[in-house]
Amino acid sequence: xxxxxxxxxHPSTDTAHVTYAxxxxxxxxxxxxxxTSEALEWxxxxxxxxxxxxxxxxxxxxxxxxxxxxxxxxxEVWVAEGPKLxxxxxxxxxxxxxxxxxxxxxxxxxxxxxxxxxxxxxxLRAHWVDAQRHLAEVSRPLTDAEVAGIQAYADRYVNLxxxxxxxxxx
Numbered sequence: 001x002x003x004x005x006x007x008x009x010h011p012s013t014d015t016a017h018v019t020y021a022x023x024x025x026x027x028x029x030x031x032x033x034x035x036t037s038e039a040l041e042w043x044x045x046x047x048x049x050x051x052x053x054x055x056x057x058x059x060x061x062x063x064x065x066x067x068x069x070x071x072x073x074x075x076e077v078w079v080a081e082g083p084k085l086x087x088x089x090x091x092x093x094x095x096x097x098x099x100x101x102x103x104x105x106x107x108x109x110x111x112x113x114x115x116x117x118x119x120x121x122x123x124l125r126a127h128w129v130d131a132q133r134h135l136a137e138v139s140r141p142l143t144d145a146e147v148a149g150i151q152a153y154a155d156r157y158v159n160l161x162x163x164x165x166x167x168x169x170x
Contacts, residue, residue, distance in 0.1 A: 024088060033087060040077065042085065055080045 021032040029045030039052045058078040065072050073089040142150075 020087070020089075022088060024086075031087070040085075051077075051079055051085075 017037075018035040019033070021030050023030045032043045032048075034041040039050045040056070041048055041050045043049065056077055057080050058076075060076045062074045062076070063072070064074045075087040075089070077085040077087070079085065
């Protein structure tokens with residue numbers, strides 16, 4: 001995460017503000033953000049910083065899910081004379097809520113899916129019986145000549161590979 005290095009370090013004295021905090025990484029310090037009437041204030045482990053709204057030149061809101069985060073919203077704030085500030089929004093609650101809703105949806109149509117799966121299983125069993133009967137009809141033990149032919153082919157292949165490897169090393 002990129003965070004502006006230098007900003008004013010005077011926190012606002014406003015009492016009405018919106019606060020958001022999260023840990024961008026497991027071992028890192030939490031990022032605390034506060035919207036006041038005059039500026040965006042943030043702190044990441046050390047002193048707090050203040051970015052007046054007039055210095056913000058661009059804001060981009062995006063939805064960027066990741067492997068373990070099905071719902072991940074990313075806000076990027078570009079500041080004049082500074083790198084962008086990235087703010088992610090995701091929580092365990094959203095993951096569990098998502099799983100609960102999926103479970104409830106799947107539970108509702110479970111009887112229809114069970115009937116369809118049972119019908120498909122019956123079809124597969126019928127094909128399995130046909131396949132076993134067909135294999136029994138065409139299967140036979142290999143003759144000694146066929147075994148010898150397969151062994152000779154395998155030996156030639158191994159010798160060709162060994163010759164190739166020996167020539168490649170030289």
